[in-house]
Amino acid sequence: MSEATFTLDGKTIPFREGQTIMQAAMAAAAYIPRLCYHPGLKPHGSCKLCTVKVNGRHTASCTYQAQPGLAVESDTEELNGERRSLLQMLFVEGNHFCPSCEASGNCQLQATAYELKMMTPHYDHFFPDRPVDASHPEYLLDFNRCILCSLCVRASRDVDGKNVFALAERGIKTRLIVNAESGLLADTNFSADDMAAHVCPVGVILRKRTGFSVPIGQRTYDINPISALPQPKAGES
Amino acid sequence: MATAPGPKLKVATVSLAGCFGCHMSLLDIDERLFDLVELVEFDRSPLTDIKHCGPCDIGYIEGGVCNAENVQVLREFRANCRTLISVGACAINGGLPAQRNHLPLSAVLDEIYQSGPCIATGCTIPNDPELPLLLNKVHPIHEVVKVDYFIPGCPPSADAIWKALNDIIAGREPNLGHGLIHYD
Numbered sequence A: 001m002s003e004a005t006f007t008l009d010g011k012t013i014p015f016r017e018g019q020t021i022m023q024a025a026m027a028a029a030a031y032i033p034r035l036c037y038h039p040g041l042k043p044h045g046s047c048k049l050c051t052v053k054v055n056g057r058h059t060a061s062c063t064y065q066a067q068p069g070l071a072v073e074s075d076t077e078e079l080n081g082e083r084r085s086l087l088q089m090l091f092v093e094g095n096h097f098c099p100s101c102e103a104s105g106n107c108q109l110q111a112t113a114y115e116l117k118m119m120t121p122h123y124d125h126f127f128p129d130r131p132v133d134a135s136h137p138e139y140l141l142d143f144n145r146c147i148l149c150s151l152c153v154r155a156s157r158d159v160d161g162k163n164v165f166a167l168a169e170r171g172i173k174t175r176l177i178v179n180a181e182s183g184l185l186a187d188t189n190f191s192a193d194d195m196a197a198h199v200c201p202v203g204v205i206l207r208k209r210t211g212f213s214v215p216i217g218q219r220t221y222d223i224n225p226i227s228a229l230p231q232p233k234a235g236e237s
Numbered sequence B: 001m002a003t004a005p006g007p008k009l010k011v012a013t014v015s016l017a018g019c020f021g022c023h024m025s026l027l028d029i030d031e032r033l034f035d036l037v038e039l040v041e042f043d044r045s046p047l048t049d050i051k052h053c054g055p056c057d058i059g060y061i062e063g064g065v066c067n068a069e070n071v072q073v074l075r076e077f078r079a080n081c082r083t084l085i086s087v088g089a090c091a092i093n094g095g096l097p098a099q100r101n102h103l104p105l106s107a108v109l110d111e112i113y114q115s116g117p118c119i120a121t122g123c124t125i126p127n128d129p130e131l132p133l134l135l136n137k138v139h140p141i142h143e144v145v146k147v148d149y150f151i152p153g154c155p156p157s158a159d160a161i162w163k164a165l166n167d168i169i170a171g172r173e174p175n176l177g178h179g180l181i182h183y184d
Ligand code: SF4
Pocket: A095, A096, A097, A098, A099, A101, A102, A103, A104, A105, A107, A108, A109, A110, A145, A202, A203, A204, B183
């Protein structure tokens, strides 16, 4: 029996039954931009960076089941332009001052924006006021950079079995909260061994006293663009 | 860089709410400056000390907008420059000066000039009429005037500036590949 396949930008991609377009593409080392998908967690389909066109219609590739014979478009001027606008909105909604961010050079938001050649955030900045939570002895939460991808929520709930994080409110008011009466990370059972401690794609959940230890030029995305790095497998962050 | 067939392009540069780092990075193109001055001549710029910007081909703006004078200068540049380039983190997203944006301006001034540590008693907030009035928030320049091109970085590297200027002078949109596009 021949393997089931679909095409991604004309390239043949094999898949197993039940795989999403994103999973099959990652297994075939084909890059589709993504921010809220992690191979070790259930897809959330919220950032829409992974939007592709399947037989001419827009859909999130991290939630769409692969089917034989689909014609999937991803790396097109139209889709990349839409992705750039999504990135620009993420940048202006938070406070992303990369030069002072410990995640700079290792940040998936920044690396994806480089990949898609975002030269400016374009929109008017919100400059929101989001105080940091430094209560925990080992970890710092800098909410200024949260893109509400919910990876930490899913990791803590579904893998760590702890439910430390949650998304509160709706729409433009959505924000990340810590499940403790005080609202502080120190008053939860969060620990450095949790998946949630390592899954944040940006610079929110930060280990204290380790920032800036890797010099500029040697950080993850200094060397290779995000599209050229090996695609992570379940169990890796 | 190709040699210029016609008259030299006029370039004006300014640092608004910036640290002059993006000007230092321009100077960092080192011996390529010899190629550059074959192609351009400088109008208003910290390099020439000309005080007002005349009609120019390119305006190179470093820094965001933090006070009334910045707004005035930025508008003068926009009115005179055919192509306006926003250079560096501060011009593009407000940068370091914009880190005050979540604080009320009065609280910032009070802490710095009156109540903060190491302030002698009896000090007051400076109010000399010569001093430009601060804006409530620091803004990227594209929130005030139309900007044609952006060169991100804090500062952009000399190579990024060189590549972008070459592209712009050749009439192309700047295209910074991996390693040249940076926000830090
Ligand atoms: S989280 Fe990423 S994009 Fe945001 S400031 Fe940090 S490095 Fe920049």
